[in-house]
Amino acid sequence: MASSIINGKEIGQEIRKSVAERVAQLKEKGVTPGLAVILVGDNPASQTYVRNKQKSCEAIGIFSELVKLPQEVSEQELLEQIRSLNNRNDIHGILVQLPLPKHIDEDKVIATISPEKDVDGFSPVSVGKMMLGQDTYLPCTPFGVMKLLEYSGIDVAGKHAVVVGRSHIVGKPMGQLLLQKDATVTYTHSKTPDLPSITKQADIIVAAVGRPNFITKEHVKPGAVVIDVGINRDENNKLIGDVNFAEVEPIASHITPVPGGVGPMTITMLLYNTVQSAENTLLQDK
Ligand code: NDP
Secondary structure, rough: OOOOOOOOOHHHHHHHHHHHHHHHHHHHHHOOOEEEEEEEEOHHHHHHHHHHHHHHHHHHHOEEEEEEEOOOOHHHHHHHHHHOOOOOOOOEEEEEOOOOOOOOOHHHHHHHHHHHHOOOOEEEEEHHHHHHEEEEEEEHHHHHOOOOOHHHOOOOOOOOOOOEEEOOOOOHHHHHHHHHHEEEEEEEEEOOOHHHHHHHHOOOOOOOOOOOOEEOHHHHHOOOEEEEEOOOOOOOOOOOOOOOOHHHHHOEEEEEEOOOOOOHHHHHHHHHHHHHHHHHHHHOOO
């Protein structure tokens, strides 16, 4: 049984089209959604991510401003930059590209972003609201995975979802969002013994491990849905996921490829959250 391949590029484009329409409607009302991206230092991977985010904003009419700070910037100065962006009416979303240099406390930086502008959904307020099922900005990658499932017609209610990985930005919120949609969720991580015995029970596996080809056919029950969040590079610098696609694709019912699966959804949901924030300001003005 060959599986159905979930096309994140296509689903992402469909969502971006509807986000672009909302941008046009906002502009008619005199509001241009604005995203500020803070980049500290010159890590090449971070520079690429930031460039892609800015390009994606421009493509759908979101104003984006890059705040570029040197590697040796003080924590105090960075916090002041965030506070000044918090107060600007033309900026609806603030994103700090991680990782930050070691002398800066990431938790403090993220907590300084106003919850109203925390379009990455990483601040303690956003995370708390997400846990409580309250209205908030959801973290873009797990939010994107939920959209992939929804657009692929996969109802997660009552299904056993196994999340491999428990990071703050992917694994933990992923499990919460699945739980909110009535999945039965199991979290697994590096201290989980006999991982295949658990993942084999899953109707849905989300792999967010950061290890190339880690999930093999030994981990997967025939007919399971397999979502691959991993972004790794092989020896030829080619992008590969956490799932051994060649082995798992023939037995899964649905699977996301890498690239072209979860990847395009992360920026899509960032655009979505930024536009949502701009719309929220109009509601507050009423
Ligand atoms: P982290 O390194 O922060 O977390 C990895 C998680 O995997 C940890 O919880 C770790 O467990 C767990 N893990 C490591 N080894 C094993 C093992 N042998 N068995 C079971 N669990 C294990 O990574 P992220 O969550 O940030 O990212 C995961 C992957 O997703 C990476 O490849 C990253 O590049 C990619 N990514 C992709 C995005 C996208 O847009 N598609 C966005 C963000 C990330 P423990 O907690 O015990 O250490």
